[in-house]
Amino acid sequence: MTLLHVQDLALSINGTPILRDIDFSLTAGQVLGIIGESGSGKSLTAFSIMRLLPPGSLVSGRIALDGDDLGARTETQMCELRGNDIAMIFQEPMTALNPVQTIGDQVAETVRIHRQVSRAQARQIAAATLERVELPNDQFPLSRYPHELSGGQRQRVVIAMAIALRPRLLIADEPTTALDVTTQAQILLLLKKLVAQDGMSLILISHDLAVVAHTADTIVIMRQGRVVEAGDTQRVLAEMQHPYTRQLFDASGHVPVRSAMSTGREVLLKVQGVSRDYPTPRKTLLGKPGFFRALERVSFELYRGEKLGLVGESGCGKSTLTRAILGLEACQEGSISIGGDQIAAGQLMPRAVRRKMQVVFQDPYGSFNPRHKVGRLVAEPFYILDQQPRGTARRAAVSAALESVGLTADDASKYIHEFSGGQRQRIAIARALITRPELIVLDEAVSALDVSIRAQILDLLSELSADHELSYLFISHDLTVVRAVTDRILVMKDGVIVEQGTTEAVFQKPQHPYTRELIAAVPVLEPAS
Amino acid sequence: MLRYILKRLVSLAMTLLVASIIVFLVIEVLPGDPASYMLGLNAQPETVMALREELGLNASKPVRYFTWISGLVTGDFGISYTYRTPVAEMIADRAVISLPLAVYALVLSTLIAFPAGIIAATRRGSAADVSIMGFSQLGVAIPNFWFAMILVTVFAINLRWFSAGGFPGWETGFFNGLKALTLPAIALALPQASILARVMRSSLLDTLGEDFVRSARAKGLSVRQTLWRHALRNALIPVLTIIGLQFSFLLAGAIIIENVFFLPGLGRLIFQGISQRDLIVVESVVMLLVFAVVVVTFLVDVAYAVADPRLRSR
């Protein structure tokens, strides 16, 4: 029985066409996955169903819920529908909740809008719903404020708000993108459970094929505002009629061609018992400020030519370690030595040591000063050299660096906003390479990129490491990627390295329970048999 | 929260202490002497000396600072040089005009600004929005003393609806007092209302763009319900700061308006005190205004924390 039927949906905003020819339908009690790159129109498709479009939108086509044309409904009638029959949850759990209202009130509100119930009854329903999303009332009373919860817990509250009235259709727009792998797995599990329990239909939107493939009965693949392929999940993955589907699929599980595992045993970076404390606010007025230990006696070695991975959940201390290694912050205990130069705790790193390292950051938008031209941005690391190349030498170096990452020398005279995210990350790599450092730290360098672009950058990295004999420390929360590009990995939890070993060994035979948990949570995409 | 309040209180006290020293030093270097001002052109030097002695002006500066500040702390503001009445009384007499005026103006400004800001934000781009924003631009640009002059000309001299100024005293009836403060309050409120309406609008627009507003809509709340139940309270937080700033501004900024309407308020007391070199009065009033600003800022911060649970846990 078809619950939702979308036919010839088209949308334009202020005259710009955004969506065209969207057709799909969803059977009651089933899960529909919508997949596509950023900007492909997934969210706007969902908003069209909810009729929560930005001002200036013009929709055409037919959206029918249980055969009832939603387009014929008035706004008031839509309000009755929203939250009651169709509910929606959003990507960002951090901002999807009203910061000044308790979670109980926010969940109860859904009930009170649609049902004539007393305040107490509404709260009872809210409490029960929160229990259903695995937020037990004794630990998470209704009086909590959103800021007192973690990201995963907030996402549960958002889900509770949506399912409080057991809607027939739930639309989840990238519900797990902002969450850790383990949390993501839990939330997906929860959603599946709720679908099964309530006989609810679910539209699960994601840019990650793997996430959807496991959960959805049918999938819709979107690109540039159109549906490129749709149908039964098994069938679509088996046939991959549209080249774009294939491309997405390949990119998701992309394993770059790798140079042979390095065999050198020369230690390039040696981290010994490093601890890092952040002061926390005083508890009492005159009391001593407390400390939060972000790194606890971290020790490891990185050999020359090696690609070392560092994985762990958000907040476990990965970036803190990066900053310590780069010498941006002194640590409280232990020592770091690079290429034989040792820096003890509390010491600042001398320039001579610093220049052996470079870094690539996660956010391709934030890592460049938008006011400078690319040439100047790429040449910035020269500053650390005693003899900075000038004039033509400098320009030549910049050109060479840009060309090595697949850009052209002309790009040096452009501003950063003229480049796409993937191109920016290439520029970041060019910047990291320009001084020919011995070690490159890649802090979540591909996490913000779309799968296909991520694949290109991973290929580029592996090419470069072959050409330049790079040693790098690859930091990520994405185990699939780490597995694909590293020789050896470190697993970190709460500032402690809980496990290390060659990548394959760790993935095959994880020793630490946490590592096992992590690996189990990774959604894997296997071609349908 | 408590820690936060305590910390703020300590910094408040420090600010006041430093401010008191600055105020004292600045006012002490004012050229001109209260005694010779009082005695006029024909006074003989020894007469001036005798008066200085009587007024306690011959004591050393640290001693006088200490006497003054310790008096302030205990609520004894000293005796005015020229009027020879307790400064605290004088200030109290003036404050019953300045304070209600500031509150009146603030209420007016809020009553105008809130609906205007809300309408402008919710109907962004509409004719209502454009005209509200246009008026607010004008409101900010009009100097309030000029506006006051026009108000007097129109409503007092031509229409005779209000008296041109002066204050009959609260003892003649609350309504009379309020009426006398109406034109000045309007003159003061107009620019403030314009600013507030703009802040309200932009804050509300920001809030309306937040995810949680979208969540609320997804629950089935109508646009209006979302506005009242979710957006406004969040949007009010930055608006509060502005209201706090405006109150202190209105208290002191009324100096010019008090002149136009010859209201015997604190602002006029300062001017009068300066011109008569009644230093102790000037020092005390300035300190009082500084105190008001600092305390209001503090209260706004506390209100902030009350309005925003995220700050409460600090």
Next chain:
Amino acid sequence: MLRHRNLVIGAVLALAFLLAAVVSLFWTPFDVAEIDIANKLKKPGDSIYLFGTDHFGRDILSMIMVGARTSIAVALVAVGIGMLFGVPLGLAAASRHGGVLDELIMRTNDLVFAFPALLIAVMITAVFGPSAINAIIAIGIFNIPVFARLTRGAALSVWQRDFILAARVAGKTATRISLEHILPNLLNLLIVQGTIQFSLGILAEAGLSYVGLGAQPPTPSWGRMLAESQTMISFAPHLALFPGFAIVLTVLGLNLFGDGLRDYFDPRIRRGSR
């Protein structure tokens, strides 16, 4: 074009007054210093005086032109002072975020803010006597914390960006980073705020002159023209109307211009770049 309506209207108004000020350097219809009691209080359009004459028989149009110069000069220099001191202080505070210097700068800011602006002006002019210079200083002092606070706040968020880390990896010092990376990213904001402070400066100058604490005669000033015309408003309203409109239009123009600039710079509104 419609999107930049504010910018255009604002620029036209502001430029008109700037032009009046500049022209007045070389030419005014009449000499503003010359007093001609016989021709006093002429109505606008009456005889050769376009805007009429004041109680001393001076040409009001000429006085408005020269007054524009006074206003603009005072406000400009005051904003300059505010920026000259405020921006470096804000940058320094941000670069030492959480440190003693930061604390010191911010507390000093709070201290200045604790004094109502007009009070500072009244006290300064009471000590040093009324003059345009002292008005500039008084307005300027109050601009310092405005810019310091704004700069610090914005600089702090720029310091959070990854490109700052990249510069630190390149071994650049905090000062260098502040100048090379932070400052250029604050320029838009500073220009917008500068415009707004400039318009506030014009209002402040008018207010100070109105209470007699601004530019001294014979230098014409809009605020003083208003103050002097007050008693004559009932029989010669043009004396108050022209300078009043001059203030309103200039301030309005500058505010619209500032708002327009803000919209223009706002990445959310501007398309093309992120």
Next chain:
Amino acid sequence: RTDIVVGMQLEPPNLDPTAAAAAAIDEVVYANVFEGLTRFASDGSVIPALAKSWEISEDGLAYTFTLQSGVMFHDGSVFDANDVKFSLDRARADDSTNAQKQLFAGITDVVVVDPATVTLTLEKPNGALLFNLAWGDAIVLSPDSFDKAKTAPVGTGPFIFSKWVQGDRIELSRNTAYWGEPAKLDKATFKFISEPTAAFAALMAGDVDAFPVFPAPENLAQFDADPRFTVVVGSTEGETILSTNNKQPPFDNKLVRQALAHAIDRKAIVDGAMFGFGTPIGTHFAPHHPAYVDLTANSSYDPEKSRALLKEAGFTEGFSTTLKLPPPSYARRGGEIIAAQLRAVGIDAEISNLEWAQWLEQVFRGKDFGLTIVSHTEPMDIGIYAKPDYYFQYDNTGFQALITDLEAEADPARRTEMMQQAQQMISDDYVNGYLFQLAKTGVANADIVGLWENSPTQANDLTAVHWK
């Protein structure tokens, strides 16, 4: 109606005329609340007040006053010679804070003869003693209540102080037990309105019934045209002069001062600054005084001559100086006009506007000025030219001798002659620029009668005021 609201521009700092110089004090209490032995009449003559009569000894060194009988202070205590002695001794004392202490300088002793008689003995004859005793600073206070005079004055006058709302108004009520002719009004309120615009509006709106010294001459024409009001223009004792620092070069050169005098167009100043109110003067003397000599021709407006004189003095290129102006509008407006007139002959006078306190400090006591404009409102004050350290620093021994003689002279005819001689002398020396006699420009409801037309001293004597 038996009540009146009188507008005043300045609020008195306190109500004790013996404790401060502010004119506003006298404007409220003089002749209304407080009385002295003698007093000024509305025409400026000195008439008996608490002293019914007096006798002067042959040598002019002893004055014996017979006091009014049946006089009571407002608190019910009886007035007698002891109060007179107390008041005068207090004003003369070493630690006295009386602003006009010099009025009592020659008094060596005050003797109570009997409760109704008191004798003052002098060091040397003083023709001005009765005049001096008429000043507000010489009023009689009782030893029981003198210390309350600043805030709750207790006097012997026809009105009793009843209430002071600071910053706004002072209220007086009729003294039913007054010893003399009782006041006609039951109640009088002095309302303080410093802004001229507000004063205008308050009169127009009827909030104020009379404004004896209306601060904005530009509005008088409107009042005059309005049948509801009468405009009373009288004279004051205020000689408004362009005071010149006689010790500061180039003003130590008489030619320069003369050039200054000829550069000034008095008519333009009176028209421009005072909207026509004010009598041009050519010397430091009140035109309504019988001994006045019109010397305006001595310093007629003649820019040509002025330039020639400057050239003669060696200032072909002119020079620059300072023009420091106190707050009253006659000074501020007059200053702007004078600066423009001086500019026309090549003198660049840089205006700086000062508050009174600064003016006192810089100009009056510091003598740090080139030019200033001020109205000397004390009656009969040509004697200031005999004080070489007075702020304009005119030092002429001939003139000083003349004034010493004048003080000792009792013969009216001789006195007139000497006064005229003095007027001529300072005019010929061009000590200061003599501008105009300040007019007393009052506005009142047309139904009020009995307000003073002239202002021989700063007072609002309400004794005879009543409604038609």
